[in-house]
Amino acid sequence: MGQDHDDSTSMMEQVIYALNERVPLRIQGGNTKANIGRRVAGEILDTRVHRGIISYDPTELVLTARAGTPLKEIEAALEAENQMLPFEPPHLGQSATLGGMVASGMSGPRRPWAGSVRDYVLGTRIITGHGKLLRFGGEVMKNVAGYDLSRLMAGSFGCLGLLTEISLKVLPKPRQCASVKLELNTHQALAKLAAWGQQPIPISAASHDGKFLQLRLEGGEGSVKSACERLGGEALDGSYWSKLRERQLPFFDTSEPLWRISVPNNSAVLNLPGKQLLDWGGAQRWLVTDEPAEVVRLAVTALGGHATRFGTHEFPFQPLPEPLLRYHQRLKLQLDPQRIFNPGRMYAEV
Incomplete structure (x- = not known):
């Protein structure tokens, strides 16, 4: 081959x-x-x-x-x-x-x-x-x-x-790349991301694991350096992003059902049991939970989003409204x- x-x-x-x-x-x-x-x-x-x-x-x-x-x-x-x-x-x-x-x-x-x-x-x-x-x-x-x-x-x-x-x-590829992490809870992280979205900060990835907000900054050398100085926090190994992308973080090592949830920008915290990992600045959320599919989808739909379940399941994708199904x-x-x-x-x- x-x-x-x-x-x-x-x-x-x-x-x-x-x-x-x-x-x-x-x-x-x-x-x-x-x-x-x-x-x-x-x-x-x-x-x-x-x-x-x-x-x-x-x-x-x-x-x-x-x-x-x-x-x-x-x-x-x-x-x-x-x-x-x-x-x-x-x-x-x-x-x-x-x-x-x-x-x-x-x-x-x-x-x-x-x-x-x-x-x-x-x-x-x-x-x-x-x-x-x-x-x-x-x-x-x-x-x-x-x-x-x-x-x-x-x-x-x-x-x-x-x-x-x-x-x-x-x-x-961007000329310069740096990653940092800041200790913030989920509410604080989402509020910060909403505020930074209105400012010229060269963010190209943002994830939150429940304790830390991980950020990647990309662009010219000057803009990345000044953003790092402004945001503070600890340096983060850049391999974090490929591990997140490939679902190789410890979060994904589970036997419980895994959900990928897509919600509008600046959506509130999703009130569901289980553990969550935020990606895309909060617009994509990974959820590990034993909650029934109907409960997960009801909570996600209330935020204007949709949920996909991984693994063998009769309804892996969000059921379509009748006009869209047609x-x-x-x-x-x-x-x-x-x-x-x-x-x-x-x-x-x-």
Whole structure:
């Protein structure tokens, strides 16, 4: 699997076979995000043979690669040019692929300040549920249904089509980076973050573990240095952020159910039993609790947010309101009319 290889023809053949025989397909790359979403019954379509960076122009900040390309290979190529994927995608395992990164749509600690995976997808090639290999994005028109399909693929968990190729915008790495931690309770930390959000402080990550507020500062040498002097606190090992992104902190070492909660900026403290870890300046919250799903979702919905449960569960994603569910079903019907791509991965009805 170490060689660059275009396997789009055999992937197309597998899709055509699935359409003719009405066999569902379980799309997977490195399978590192397998514990997110519902279980899919189907014939495995492994994207990892279809791999390799097709083009990378550091001066234009654009990289195009096949979906099965290992994510660490992409990041190594960018690192050699002092560039990065600004949204810090979690790998959650050594074998993570570019296609899985887009399909899961997950971003790391820099997300509120830099944007999401979706924001950096410029274009894609997709095998559709009609058995066609189409290109979307860039200089090419949207599809006839009027959807920006390239961006719709981000976070769709393979339910709308099979990604074969992805073009991304990349960015230079910051010139200077420093991390600090301040001893504050959760209420104090959220209040400080709300106030600092109105000021020119170069924060690019903010996490709170119940006792300490961890901050990362990035930018020019002068601005980072003056921010460190102003904020005070203790120096923090910068590896904290990759451990948070990859869920390798002691917090995540648990047998209890793990929830990822997304709430609006400046939301109040979530009043639920269990232990919590705040990321994204408080907009993303990790919760470990034995509370029933209905109780968790009721509390999160009251804050205007939504909750995703990790591991095997019948309803891992926030149940959709009826009008939104109908929209998802219509979209699935247009793009994958025979429901062969990851059927039911996100919702049983889609």
